[in-house]
Amino acid sequence: MGEWRKVLAEVDAGTERVVATVAGLGEEELRGPSALPGWTRGHVATHIARNADSLWNLLEWARTGEEIPQYPSMEARNADLEAGAGRGAAALAEDLRASAERLSAQAARLPEEAWDRTVRAMPGWRHPAWFTVYRRWHEVEAHHVDLAAGYGPAGWPVAYVEWALTSTLADLAALPPDLRGALEGYRLVATDTGDAADLGGAAEISGGGRALLAWLSGRSAGEGLLMRPDGPLPVPPPWPYAPSGF
Structure with missing residues (x-):
């Protein structure tokens, strides 16, 4: 994960794609349902902006x-979502851009020694400050899909898929068996990259890395995946998983 500095540019580019999508939505589309239960597209856009502010807090720490x-x-957090979800496309897009710029400015001026200091995510797990960059990458790419406005896993940058798949499989394998949910007892294999996670069983779920990541992240129903022995795909546990290796 020493390549995290290069990810800053990837995050900025991903944010601009989200801004463009939101700016092009009409009022009815913004009030329409997103891919996340109970959230409109306005909720998703507001969440992406407030997530930038929340990660700014961790860098300030x-x-x-x-x-x-x-x-x-x-x-x-929930009150901020409700307060912002009803805004128009121009206001939502400007909020997305401004909050991302604040986060980028904070990263640019952060002292070198601060990047290795430990901070804590809202769920409770701790990580070095530099991992906020990767967390933001997840937020931008996954929630862009959640807008349900034409951007899907097929649009994810190759660099994102390569990192996110490798880390997702490693983090999943590091979970205690009782937190792996219905995936306990399976072997997951990306047929194009060779990435794999052995979760303690003979049954196997395989497919291209992009398809595997889309399914594990809850951004697809498992299209393009093959299960042996044949049967319905299990439901992955909530993603992203607590990061391993720190």
């Missing part, structure tokens, strides 16, 4: 050494 939570509380 790393910069100052004073603990700042990612979000003040789940209630505050």
Whole structure:
């Protein structure tokens, strides 16, 4: 994961794609359902913007050494979503761009020694500050799909798929068996890259890496995957998983 600095540019490019998508949506489309249950496209766009602010908080924690939570509380996070979801396309797009620019500016001025300081994600797991860059990459690419506005896993950059698939499989394999859910007892194999996760069984789910990542991340129903022995695909546990290797 030492290549994290290069990811900053990938995140900025991904954000611009999201901004372009949101800016092109009409009022009815923004109020329409996203791919996330209970959320409109306006909710998803607002969440992406507030996520940038929340990760800014973690970089500020790393910069100052004073603990700042990612979000003040789940209630505050949800209230911000509701407050912002009803805005028009121009306001949502500007919020997305401005919040991303604040995060990028914070990253640009962060002292070198601060990047290795430990911060804590809202779910409770800890990670070095540089991992916020990868977390933001997930947010931008996965939630762009969740807008349900023409961008799907087929549009994910190759660099994102390569990193996200490798890390997802490693993090899944590192989970205790009781947290792997219905995937316990399977072997997952990306037929094009050779990436794999052995979860303790003989049954196998295989397919291209992009298709495998889309399914594990909940962004597809498993199109393009093959299961041996034949049968319905199990439901993966909630993604992303707690990062391993720190």
